Amino acid sequence: MALSGLDIYKLLPKTNCKECGFATCLAFAMQLAKKAVTIDKCPHISAQAKEILEAQAQPPIKLITIGSGDARLEIGNESVMFRHEEKFHRPCGIGFIVEDCLNDAEIKVRVEKINKLRFERVGQELNVNLVAIRQISSSERFIEALKIVADNTALGLVLMSNDAQALTKALEITKGKNPLVYAATKENAAVLGKLCAEHKIPLVAKASDLESVATLIKEIAGMGADNLVIDTGKKSVAEKLWDLTQIRRLALKKSNRALGYPVLNIAESSDIYTEAMEAATYIAKYAGIVLLKNIESWETLSLLTLRQNIYTDPQKPLQIEPKIYPVGQVSDKSPVLVTTNFSLTYYTVLGEVEASKIPSYIISVDTEGMSVLTAWAAEKFTPEKIADTLNKFGVATVVSHKQLIIPGYVAVMSGNLEEQSGYKIIVGPKEAAGLPSFLKNL
Ligand code: SF4
Numbered sequence: 001m002a003l004s005g006l007d008i009y010k011l012l013p014k015t016n017c018k019e020c021g022f023a024t025c026l027a028f029a030m031q032l033a034k035k036a037v038t039i040d041k042c043p044h045i046s047a048q049a050k051e052i053l054e055a056q057a058q059p060p061i062k063l064i065t066i067g068s069g070d071a072r073l074e075i076g077n078e079s080v081m082f083r084h085e086e087k088f089h090r091p092c093g094i095g096f097i098v099e100d101c102l103n104d105a106e107i108k109v110r111v112e113k114i115n116k117l118r119f120e121r122v123g124q125e126l127n128v129n130l131v132a133i134r135q136i137s138s139s140e141r142f143i144e145a146l147k148i149v150a151d152n153t154a155l156g157l158v159l160m161s162n163d164a165q166a167l168t169k170a171l172e173i174t175k176g177k178n179p180l181v182y183a184a185t186k187e188n189a190a191v192l193g194k195l196c197a198e199h200k201i202p203l204v205a206k207a208s209d210l211e212s213v214a215t216l217i218k219e220i221a222g223m224g225a226d227n228l229v230i231d232t233g234k235k236s237v238a239e240k241l242w243d244l245t246q247i248r249r250l251a252l253k254k255s256n257r258a259l260g261y262p263v264l265n266i267a268e269s270s271d272i273y274t275e276a277m278e279a280a281t282y283i284a285k286y287a288g289i290v291l292l293k294n295i296e297s298w299e300t301l302s303l304l305t306l307r308q309n310i311y312t313d314p315q316k317p318l319q320i321e322p323k324i325y326p327v328g329q330v331s332d333k334s335p336v337l338v339t340t341n342f343s344l345t346y347y348t349v350l351g352e353v354e355a356s357k358i359p360s361y362i363i364s365v366d367t368e369g370m371s372v373l374t375a376w377a378a379e380k381f382t383p384e385k386i387a388d389t390l391n392k393f394g395v396a397t398v399v400s401h402k403q404l405i406i407p408g409y410v411a412v413m414s415g416n417l418e419e420q421s422g423y424k425i426i427v428g429p430k431e432a433a434g435l436p437s438f439l440k441n442l
Pocket of ligand 1: 015018023025042045
């Protein structure tokens with residue numbers, strides 16, 4: 001647990017010499033507890049106290065980077081159990097397993113399919129992160145498969161092999177790519193720990209129970225390989241969920257440094273629905289990485305959507321810039337629809353307007369990212385605000401008519417809005433899905 005200002009004060013010299021820039025040691029301790037200053041500002045602190053406080057300043061879950069360049073994945077560094085306490089910072093990496101028993105052409109096809117798993121949702125690009133090459137065949141074949149994968153993707157790599165010789169060769173091939181090595185166990189920890197320490201690359205520490213994981217991690221970290229990821233092996237979903245929750249709790253609430261690393265989970269099943277359910281469970285509850293076997297757009301999009309929702313700030317709804325958006329080949333006769341600047345609302349309306357094939361203008365009113373009914377109830381989507389927005393964006397200079405379509409849910413504001421804006425108000429459908437037929441019949 002984090003040290004309080006008083007705990008920190010007990011470790012300071014208590015001479016109030018002011019050299020740190022604060023009037024008293026207590027004032028300095030309070031700022032240190034808030035992480036507003038660093039310990040090096042006090043030149044008189046003992047080496048032992050410094051060590052304790054520096055360890056305390058480390059994030060409870062270590063930040064681990066896999067891959068390099070723009071496609072690198074950063075996981076860990078989380079600080080809360082529940083997203084409403086603050087927010088979750090680093091979205092779980094999603095990767096796909098490619099086995100070396102496939103032929104060259106099959107590997108290439110799989111990698112190309114993985115590369116294409118990019119989606120746009122509510123104005124954000126959703127991407128997958130990793131390709132894991134798993135050794136099933138000989139070490140020579142593993143290296144051949146790795147070369148094909150590495151030549152055909154910019155995504156981060158996971159090297160899944162127990163063969164130290166094959167991994168040594170693999171690390172030469174992937175120099176500069178910062179791959180994740182999977183996995184050090186009790187049996188091979190000495191060899192893989194040394195290898196990963198030398199290459200300064202991340203390594204998965206794998207053991208079936210938390211005590212064994214902690215022991216293994218201490219051993220590997222002692223060798224200088226402390227960019228670690230945890231795996232507790234193949235278990236039922238309920239058992240994995242227990243492990244994930246306990247690891248997070250022990251790292252955050254009990255400051256258990258040996259478990260202060262992100263966790264990797266493999267969700268592979270011949271039944272894709274089971275795999276999707278498993279992966280969704282792990283994403284929802286603290287996984288740092290989830291590796292999948294199936295490569296299907298619908299499964300991936302569902303998981304990426306779930307991840308996007310979990311890793312948004314619950315106190316800041318996704319919003320778009322409030323402004324007037326032309327959709328299609330608009331003219332001064334095009335209809336004008338008004339909605340809020342909540343991303344999900346705007347993009348739903350946009351999709352339906354595009355589907356109608358009627359060029360239109362959409363005006364997004366600044367409702368601080370609230371949806372239509374919420375904003376109306378919170379008095380953020382009022383006739384006055386809409387009228388102001390029409391003036392602010394110069395709608396009268398864009399279209400030659402004076403008609404405005406409002407969402408059906410706020411039909412009640414029609415009269416007032418007509419008075420405030422001078423526009424004739426047309427009440428649109430309650431649901432965006434009704435827009436195509438509504439616009440066609442307008
Ligand atoms: S420099 Fe150190 S000893 Fe001096 S007041 Fe600040 S905390 Fe206390």
